[in-house]
Amino acid sequence: MSTVLGEAVLSALTAASFGLLYQVSGSNLLIASGIGGVAWLLAHGMGNATLLSDAVGALVVGGLAEFAAHWRREPVSVFVVPAIIVFVPGYLVYQSMVAFLKGHFVAGLQTGLTAIMAAGALGIGLALATAIIRPLVRGRQWLH
Amino acid sequence: MDPTRSTPYEPSNVLAVIADAGVALLSSGAEVSRVEDTMERLAGAYQIGHLEAVVLPTALFVYAPDGQTILRRVRRRSVNLAVLAAVNQLSRDVARTPIPVDELKGRIGQAVARVRYPAWSHPLFAAAGAAFISQLMGGTRIDLAPAAVAGAITQLVRQRLRTSGVPGSVADLLSAVLAVMPALAAAWAGIPNPGAILVGAVMVLTPGLLMTTAVRDGIAGDLLSAAARLLEAFLSGAAIAAGASLSLYVYLALGGRWP
Known part of the structure; x- marks a missing residue:
């Protein structure tokens, strides 16, 4: 559990760094960072990293960002984009790449497909957040 | 600078400024619905009437009821969430209290140049x-x-x-x-x-x-x-x-x- 907490802190710090890189500032930056931390905690608090944890992470990021955007009257992207970075399956793509370069084609295909599935899980999580949580937060009003 | 002055503005000029706002959003990574919504909101604020807008990631077209059409190409795209937030805020403010078109143009220019950190x-x-x-x-x-x-x-x-x-x-x-x-x-x-x-x-x-x-x-x-x-x-x-x-x-x- 303590390792998950540590990782959640790292996730929050990563979100803050990328928020700064994308020109987010002030209290919005703190909120984005917090969303990154909480999402990691909820996604990985229940066990090992799976496709489910990617989907849950993206759903939490997207859902909390909808609330934050409504509350702060800012575009949702301000909160989603910095916080989602840690869930991008970069390490799987890297493993797949190295396997292919070393001639381990089956392993490369396997990790490559897992990476594609992980990206899909991410997309599903974000899509669910937009499709379900957004109308709950805003009623029928679509934007902002 | 008098916000109560009601418009005899050159319509084409207003439309061009509205298209500028759209381009600013689009080139800093906004969703299509946000770009369309912002332009429609601005059109409402300047009493242009119902604006038809077609927004693609690389171009946008706006058509005003008086027959004016503007086409803008968007070639440079990057991630700048500060521009997104600033233009969004600007369009809300303008919808509440309209400002002269020249001032709007200037403020869009400021928003685009917005880089919070050097x-x-x-x-x-x-x-x-x-x-x-x-x-x-x-x-x-x-x-x-x-x-x-x-x-x-x-x-x-x-x-x-x-x-x-x-x-x-x-x-x-x-x-x-x-x-x-x-x-x-x-x-x-x-x-x-x-x-x-x-x-x-x-x-x-x-x-x-x-x-x-x-x-x-x-x-x-x-x-x-x-x-x-x-x-x-x-x-x-x-x-x-x-x-x-x-x-x-x-x-x-x-x-x-x-x-």
Whole structure:
């Protein structure tokens, strides 16, 4: 559990760094960072990293960002984009790449497909957040 | 400057300023529905009437009821959430209390030039981001410094290429080629998990905004834009992987050690 907490802190710090890189500032930056931390905690608090944890992470990021955007009257992207970075399956793509370069084609295909599935899980999580949580937060009003 | 003065403005001029606002949003990565919504809101504020807008990731068309049509091409796209937030806020303010068109034009210009942090600081943010990600990707303390260096290099190269007008995917490829160098040096020196350094640096290039925007466009029903942005994200990802593979392949072919 303590390792998950540590990782959640790292996730929050990563979100803050990328928020700064994308020109987010002030209290919005703190909120984005917090969303990154909480999402990691909820996604990985229940066990090992799976496709489910990617989907849950993206759903939490997207859902909390909808609330934050409504509350702060800012575009949702301000909160989603910095916080989602840690869930991008970069390490799987890297493993797949190295396997292919070393001639381990089956392993490369396997990790490559897992990476594609992980990206899909991410997309599903974000899509669910937009499709379900957004109308709950805003009623029928679509934007902002 | 008198907000109560009601408009005898040149309609074409107003429409052009509204299109400018749309271009500003689109080129900093806004969703199609946000661009359309903002332009319609501004059109309502200046009593143009019902605006028809077609917004694609690379162009936008606006048609006003008086027959004026404006077409704008969007060639440069980047991630600047400050511009997104500023234009969004501006359109709300203007919808509540209209300001003269010239002032609106000036304020859109200010919003576009909006960079909250100076350019020299961006590599530092990228360095921090890469260092933290390397820790999440199974790295240890020894990976922190090389990952930070790699992140800073990646961002420096990308900034330089972006201002020099190199096409986006070529810039991604070249940035990825150089992003991998510190990880290769670390592997050469015998660090146990150079992959964490590599991933940390390459993540700086991740098209995260494109992916999120593509999903949101798809949900909103802007299918052309969703498909185009997915394609752009895919091309960008492929270019990054190709660049990183190129460096790593040459390194392995030269007999380099990689765990």
